[in-house]
Amino acid sequence: MRYHVLAADYDGTLATDGRVDPPTVEALRLLKESGRKLVMVTGRELDQLLEIMPEIDLFDRVVAENGALLYRPQDKEEVKLAEAPPADFIDRLKARGVGPISVGRVIVATWEPHQAAVLDVVREMGLELQVIFNKGAVMILPSGVNKATGLDAALRDLGLSAHNVVAVGDAENDHAFLSSSECAVAVSNALPTLKERADWITSRDHGRGVVQLIRGLLEDDLAGLAPKLIRHHVLLGEDDQKQEVRISPYGLNILVAGTSGGGKSTLTTGLLERLSESRYQFVIVDPEGDYDELELTMKLGDPKNAPTVDEVEELLSRPETPNVSVNMLGIDLKDRPGFSDQLLPRLQDLRAHTGRPHWVVVDEVHHLMPAAWQPAPLVIPKELQGMLYITVHPDSVAPALLESVDVLLAIGEHPEKTIRLFCETSGKPEPAGLEAVELDRGETLAWFLKEDRPPFRVKTAPPKIQRRRHSRKYAEGNLGPDRSFYFKGPEGKLNLRAQNLVAFLQLAEGVDDATWQHHLQQGDYARWFREGIKDDELGEAAEQVAATEGLSAEESRTQIKEAIEDRYTLPAERVTSA
Incomplete structure (x- = not known):
């Protein structure tokens, strides 16, 4: 359900000549019985309302005095705002x-x-x-103070989001709270200026228009209005014709897939940043702690402390919580899929009651929901919406999950092969005219599966803020043999393992110039930063150092070291000795 709240003005909207007629009251009652919340947002004073609206208890909250007063009808409590x-x-x-x-x-x-x-x-x-x-x-x-700020206070009080509100009004002072809501409706008697900015105009006036709106909510949750709500679409980037490419923030499942080091984390971070700017709430299911440095989220879990499903649900339920990242490093590797299977039904239940979190991001989805994945009984992959999956191996992901994907963003080398693997695994037909594509850094091959347009190149919009990474996992942890860096030298005579960034800097100071320069010019440092450390920006910095002509081995060592120390919090003794 997209719309959990109906927020309605009183005079000229719910009421005609100051009174709400019985059919409108009955429609409000039916909407309340559907599990939705009712919020009145009015310029009237509370004492006046209590005299003329005997059914005021139908409303979960009343915002009176044009946003200055909050009233809770159930306990008769007033809160001056x-x-x-x-x-x-x-x-x-x-x-x-x-x-x-x-x-x-x-x-x-x-x-x-x-x-x-x-x-x-x-x-x-x-x-x-x-x-x-x-x-x-x-x-x-x-x-x-206006109706928008008052509605915001009411929603915080209810633990709900403006992105799950449909608002209806008729006059000048309704502009603010209509524009702050996900769907803005004007009754047919509304002022022309309000109609111009509304997403939909009812064909009936006053309370009859509200009844018409309520019928639409009860019938299909206003699904027919979704194509009109493009003002909420989130920027992905630009196509070859410099036209903006945007993604609906509701009702889609997105898969970001492609080779390691191709820019998946940068693309994902940019999308999450723009969702957060628009106040859509998300939770990141993070098996390897790769999003600990993302400042948009509150963190749960670390390598020594396993998160619990109850903690995740409790934190997301708080109205003041923006977004949450769930670090699963404290959970044994074999138990992580089980934790994910417990978490997803709880998130679905939370959404059913509050509409939040609006997005669930699953990193390394091939580990948590592999090809042989058997979802928990309450998890139906085809009914999951607002999911963003990230993987290197789409052919290793559960086919049932891939079948629910609406947008595929192929990243890195040979993106056409990524699309073919996706089609083979999901059983979806391959798009016509799929050819080999070489993407530049920061580009993706985007395929909107429900549109006629074949996959097309998009220059993705990068995150606005360069992230400084604080993750101790990369700085001091043990990344394991497969993700460590090995100094081997031009003739392969060495085998010096750097299991983290501290070890890398220590070894870098000791290896001979020929070994250092060999790996620099081969692009090995940039590749490891992208694939092992999962930091595209650090990889790009290493590429820039390698491309700078005339640098000595000592100068390039210093620049790489400074790029690392600028982005990571290293142990104090390491910084001092350097």
């Missing part, structure tokens, strides 16, 4: 002949044409107040 103006502000307005004046818990309201006098008093008193207009009403509120 801002401070009221000083008492002498009202006296000065009256002295200017402003009236009638209505004073709420926070809001002060009057009518046009008194706005000029109101603004004069605000300036004279040096107050941080703003004036909001609504159908002739002049509402005075603390600066920055």
Whole structure:
């Protein structure tokens, strides 16, 4: 379910001439019975609402006074979301002949044409107040308070996200909370300026329009509106014609696949950064701790402390939690698939109740969900949505999982072979006209499986912020024989193993110049940084050093060392001795 909340304005939307008719009340009741939440967002004062809306308890939260007051109908509790103006502000307005004046818990309201006098008093008193207009009403509120901020407070109180809200309104003061919601709806009697910015306009007016909206939610969760919600699409990059390529943030499964060192982590980090900027929540299932340095997430688990499924669920349930990365290094290798199998049903259940996390990222998916994967009974691969899988070996991933993929982003060498492996394993037909492609760094061969367009080259948008990596795993840990670096020299007479970056720097200082230069010019350092350390930016730095003409062995050693120490937190004794 995409929409867990209906947020509705009162006057002119739910109500006609100040009253909500019985068919609208019944529709609200049916929507509540479907498990969704109801939030009223109104400019009215609470006391007025309690008098004219006897069914107020239908709502889970009420945002009154144009965003300044939160009310919980179930326990009759009020929460002021801002401070009221000083008492002498009202006296000065009256002295200017402003009236009638209505004073709420926070809001002060009057009518046009008194706005000029109101603004004069605000300036004279040096107050941080703003004036909001609504159908002739002049509402005075603390600066920055509006229906969007009020709705945000209500959603935090409910532990929900604006990306799971459909909002409906009719007037000027509804712009803010409609634009902050995933789907913005205007009833047919709405002002033209609101209709221009709405994702959908009902064909009926007032409460009848709300009833029409509720029927759509109950029938198919407004699935027919999805193609119109392109304002939420997340940037992937540009195609060969310099046209932006964007991805829907809802309802898709993405597979990032390709050779080691091809840029999978850079592409994925860029996508996650842009999802986070748009306030979509994600969780990363990280078997090897490769996302510990990602500053967008709160971390669970490390090599010495295994995360638990309960911890993951509890952390994601907090409304203040942005994103979570789950480091599985503290879990025995053979037990990691089992942990993943326990986690996925819990994430599905959490989504069913809250809509979050919006995305689940599974790194090294071929380890956690291999070809022989038998999912837990509650996990149905074809029903999983908002999944981002990352793998070097698409042919080693469970076919049932691959069948659910909507977008394939092939990275690295021979991306056409990656697509063929995907098709062979998933049973999907190979796209027409698939030919050999040589990608430049930062490019991907993108295939949108549900579109007619064949796979095409995309220059992906990089992350905005260069990450400084703090992972002790790469700096001091033991990466194992297969992922270590070996100084062998030009004639292969050496076999000096660097199992981490500290060992690499120590050995680099001791090997002869010929050995150092041999590996530098062969691109071995750049390759290891990308494939063993999984750091594309460090690999690129090594390539730049290798391509710089006239550098001595000592100079290139120094530049590689500085690039490592700029990105990684190394032990204090290592930094001192260097």
